[in-house]
Amino acid sequence: MPYLLSIPLNDFKKHAMILNSMLNESFSLERMIESMNILEEIKAHKDDLTPKELKIFHIVMNNPIDISSSTTSQIAARYHVSQSSISRFCQKVGYSSFSDFRMALYLSSSTNKFDELKLPEFQDFTYYMCEQVKAVKAALTDTLLHSLAERILNSDSIYVSGATYSSIPAQLLTQQLVLASVPAHFVPNGNEIELLHITRNTDTFILFSAGNPTHADFLNSTKEISLEKKPYTILITFSNKHPLRKLVDAVICLPNWVSLHYPVSVDNSFTTNTFCNIFFNYLMNFISEH
Template sequence: MDGSFNTLELIMDAFKQMHLHAGELTPTEHKVLDAILENPEAILQSTSTMAAQQIGVSQSAVSRFCQKVGYENFGDFRMNLMLSLSSSTPSLHEGEGHDPIDYLCDMMRATNESLKDGTPEKLTERILTAENVYTAGAGLSSPPALMLSMELLKYKVPCYYMQSGQEMIYMHVAEPDDLIVIFSSKNDTQRLLLNVIQEKTPAKRPYTVMVTHNSSHPLRKMVNELIVLPTWQTERYPVYIEPMTSMLAFCSILMVEVSKRIGTDPQMLPPIVNGKRIKTRQNS
C-alpha cells in the first residue's frame, strides 16, 4: 500500500455529512444546520456553549446535531468542518510555493481589505474628537489593546489601557464623550465591562467599538460598532497564524491614518531606568 495517501481522504466531508442526514433532523437541529451553513467560520471559532448561544438553542441540541450527522462530539465535528473548508475551497496562493512568512504578509493585506467603508478614517475621527480613549483586551487580545494605547500616547492623545480587573475603576469616571475600544477575538470575557456600560442611561454611555474575529460574537449587541478582522481559518491558509496578528495589523493601519490626520511626527515615550524617567533629546 502506498504510504503517501492524503489523510484528508480519511476525513468525512462535513458538508456532505450534513446534507446526507438533513432529513433525520428535528426542527431545532435544522436550526443548527442552517446557522452552520450560513456562517461556518463562526462555528470554527466557537465552543459548543458559544455556538448554542449564537444559534439560540441548547448545548444538548448542538451535541445531538453533531451525533446525528455522524460525529462523536462537537470537537470532532468542528475539526472535520475546518478540514472540509480548507480542502474544498482553493487557496488563492495554491501552487505558488508560499513560505510561512508570505502568509503573514498576506494577512496584513487581508486585514486592510476587510476594513471597508472607510473604517480607519471614521475610527480616527472618533479617536481625535473623544475626550478620552480607553482600550481593553484580555489574554492574547491584550497586546493589541496595549499597543494602540501606547501608540496614541505618542501623539499626545489621552488614552488609557485598562488592565484586566481594573476596567470598573475606569468606567467609574468614563463620560459620554469618551471612546472605548475593546479587542476580543471570540469570547465573552468583557461581559462585566459591557454590563457596567449598559447600566448607564443611553445619554451617558461612552461610544464602544469592538475589534473581533467573530461576526457572531456573543457580546456584539452590547457595542455601538463591530469591526471584524480575518484569521488564518477564514482566509483558508494551510499554516497556522496567531489570530492576534490581524489585530496588531489593524492597529498599525489605524495609526497610519492617525498620523496623517495629526500631521506631525510621534514623540517617543521616554524610557524608565531604575525608577527614573530618562530624558531624551526629543523630550528635553
C-alpha cells in the same frame, strides 16, 4: 526525582499531561495501537462532520503537535472555537473525550507519524501572512479609518481592553495612541466595570474581544448608567456574529485565516497587530494633515 528534573520543562508538562490522562481516562492498549494512524482515522470521519466540527478538523490536521499539547480552553482561545465543539468533534471521530483524543494525537507525534502530513513550506506560510496583511488593509476602508480617527481625536479619553491573546493588540494600540499624544489607557481584563465611575459620553472604549465574560458584564452595565456617563464603545472582532455586537456602538470586523479559507493558520494576534499598525500610520498622517 533526579530523572524528573532532567526532563526539559516543556517535555515534562507534556508527559504530566499524558500521565494525567492515563489516570483519569480509560485508554486501552488496543486504542493506543490504533492511535498510530490517527490522522487517517480522522480523515475517515470527515464527511460526517458539521461545519463547526470541520473547522476543528482542519485545525487538527494543520496543527497536530500544538493540539496534542494544549487544553480545550487554550485551543478555544487560540483558534476561536468553542470547547463544546471540540468535545463533539472528538466524539464524532471515535473518542470518548478530548483527553483520550489528545493522548492518541500525542502518541502519533511521538512515533513520527506526522511525516506524511503535508505541512506548508515556509515560503507558503510567508505568502499567506502577506495576503493576510493585504486582506486587513482592504477591510479598513478610508471611510472607516477616517471615522475612527475622528472619534479617537475628539474623545476626552480612550480606554482599550483585551483579554488573554487580545490583550497584546490592546496594549499595542494603547502605546501607539500615547505616541500620537492621545490620552489612552490600557484596561486589564476584569477592571472594565470599575471605570464606569469616571467615564463620560465624551470617552471611547475599544474592546478587542473573543467574547470573554468581563467584557459582556461591562457592556451590560453600560445600559444601566445615564447617557452622560456612557462611553462610546467599539468592538474589534473577527466575526459579524460576535455575541457582543449588539451591545456596542460600532463594530470593526477583521478578516482572519478562517474567514479567508487559508490552508494554514495565521495567528489572530498577527491580524489584530496589523490592524493597529495600519491605523496608527493613518492616524499620524491624519494628524499631520489637520
